[in-house]
Amino acid sequence: MSFTRRGGRLSDRQQAAWDAIGATHVLDVPRNGISTSVDPAYVFEATATFGRQAPLVVEIGTGRGDALVHSAERHRDHDFLGIEVYRPGIAQTLVTVQHLGLDNVRMMIVNAAEAVATMLPTASVHELRMWFPDPWHKVRHHKRRLVTPDFATHVGRVVEPGGTWRLATDWEDYAEQIRAVIAGSAEFDGGAWEPRFEERPLTRFESKGLAVGRTIRDVSAVRRTP
Numbered sequence: 001m002s003f004t005r006r007g008g009r010l011s012d013r014q015q016a017a018w019d020a021i022g023a024t025h026v027l028d029v030p031r032n033g034i035s036t037s038v039d040p041a042y043v044f045e046a047t048a049t050f051g052r053q054a055p056l057v058v059e060i061g062t063g064r065g066d067a068l069v070h071s072a073e074r075h076r077d078h079d080f081l082g083i084e085v086y087r088p089g090i091a092q093t094l095v096t097v098q099h100l101g102l103d104n105v106r107m108m109i110v111n112a113a114e115a116v117a118t119m120l121p122t123a124s125v126h127e128l129r130m131w132f133p134d135p136w137h138k139v140r141h142h143k144r145r146l147v148t149p150d151f152a153t154h155v156g157r158v159v160e161p162g163g164t165w166r167l168a169t170d171w172e173d174y175a176e177q178i179r180a181v182i183a184g185s186a187e188f189d190g191g192a193w194e195p196r197f198e199e200r201p202l203t204r205f206e207s208k209g210l211a212v213g214r215t216i217r218d219v220s221a222v223r224r225t226p
């Protein structure tokens with residue numbers, strides 16, 4: 001499964017960034033067995049972590065961190081939590097975070113499904129972003145996809161009323177699945193195809209999809225006010 005994929009060597013630059021700011025910027029969480037799990041009793045406290053109260057943006061599957069850092073640099077009055085299981089990707093994120101001197105970014109090595117199910121407090125997230133979640137192309141692997149009705153229920157719990165869930169994918173039948181999940185959700189309004197989110201930089205991953213002629217779908221949904 002994707003969330004156990006952590007490996008790969010770090011470059012010297014990545015290792016240096018990890019040594020310099022890993023202890024402060026990659027949050028240590030109590031585990032529940034495997035290294036990407038989180039103890040279901042653990043609850044993330046954004047105010048204590050960032051030392052202030054600010055709108056919290058959570059990005060799931062940050063990859064090399066391009067989109068996370070791009071937004072964090074432009075919105076210093078927001079706090080950004082990146083959730084990723086791929087260590088070299090986190091290390092690369094630290095390289096740019098250190099270079100730009102951002103103190104409104106923290107990373108976590110946690111399986112996102114667990115993060116939304118138990119770790120993030122109710123109505124604590126201003127915006128939840130998922131850029132190109134693993135599409136799991138083969139039909140027999142579709143059950144590994146993150147965006148399902150159950151996942152949407154958890155996202156509905158953690159996103160504050162009026163808050164936003166944004167996604168993009170380059171895989172057509174996953175785009176249809178995402179749209180159907182949002183349409184069927186009691187917690188969210190939205191789900192139409194939208195123009196490209198203007199704040200999302202073009203990552204390597206997106207460029208590769210475009211190069212082979214894929215259509216990129218952006219979708220967002222707003223958390224209903226109960």
Ligand SMILES: C[S@@+](CC[C@H](N)C(=O)[O-])C[C@H]1O[C@@H](n2cnc3c(N)ncnc32)[C@H](O)[C@@H]1O
Nearest residue numbers: 002003061063084085086111112131132203205
């Ligand atoms: C296709 S890549 C996209 C990366 C990045 N968002 C971009 O646009 O370039 C998907 C990312 O999600 C991460 N990922 C997959 N499953 C995950 C999970 N269950 N929890 C956290 N991260 C996950 C992968 O490690 C990978 O970096």
